[in-house]
Amino acid sequence: MPTPTTLKAGRAGDSNVAHWANEQGYIIRFTHQPTGHVVEFPATLQSFSDIHTPKFSEQYGADTMDPTIILSSTDRKISFSFFVLSSSIEEARHNTQCVNLLIQMLYPLLEFDGTILGNPYITIEIMNLMQSAVESSGILCIIENIDYAMDFESGVISHDNGELHPISLEISISATAVLERDANSATFLPDTYPSYGG
Secondary structure: OOOOOEEEOOOOOOOOHHHHHHHHOOEEEEEEOOOOOEEEEEOOEEEEEEEEEEEEEEEOOOOOOOOEEEEEEEEEEEEEEEEEEOOOHHHHHHHHHHHHHHHHOOOOEEOOOOOEEEOOOEEEEEHHHOOOOOOOOOEEEEEEEEEEEEEEEEEEEEOOOOOEEEEEEEEEEEEEEOOOOOOOOOOOOOOOOOOOOO
16 A cells, blocks of 8 residues: 655745645645545635435325335535645646645555555545534545636746646535444434533
């Protein structure tokens, strides 16, 4: 198994939003569970959505007009978008490397003969916005979609060798949360779940 690597994007800028986010500790972190590889971006969030959808089925009996409601599952869909900003050619190269590694995390870990060694489960952490009942930091997810767009209107960073990078990338991610449960608990609710009442 490869040695886990941590890549942190947006490190080189001294006067941009990415630098400010790093200074504040506002980080979006992706941890690839099969390998332990980590990619981090400054949390320049543009949007965030967290949708919980219970799914029910109905069964009717011969002697009743009202159906019996049976809960089959509860899905959690998370989507968010953020900017990746570069202020130098070195930072742009590093940000490109970070994006490429994040995309590689979407694929399963394979043996030479094609045997799957690990599925592409990824823990996503966005400060306190992504928390589960089991872990205080991050939610285990399957990323369904990564869409990154190059914002050429914001300008580009070029190099004499013909290398070209946009100053700004916008990354949009859609993911499904994998429900985790504490092995010592009989419920999906944490022990600290609030109780309202006198």
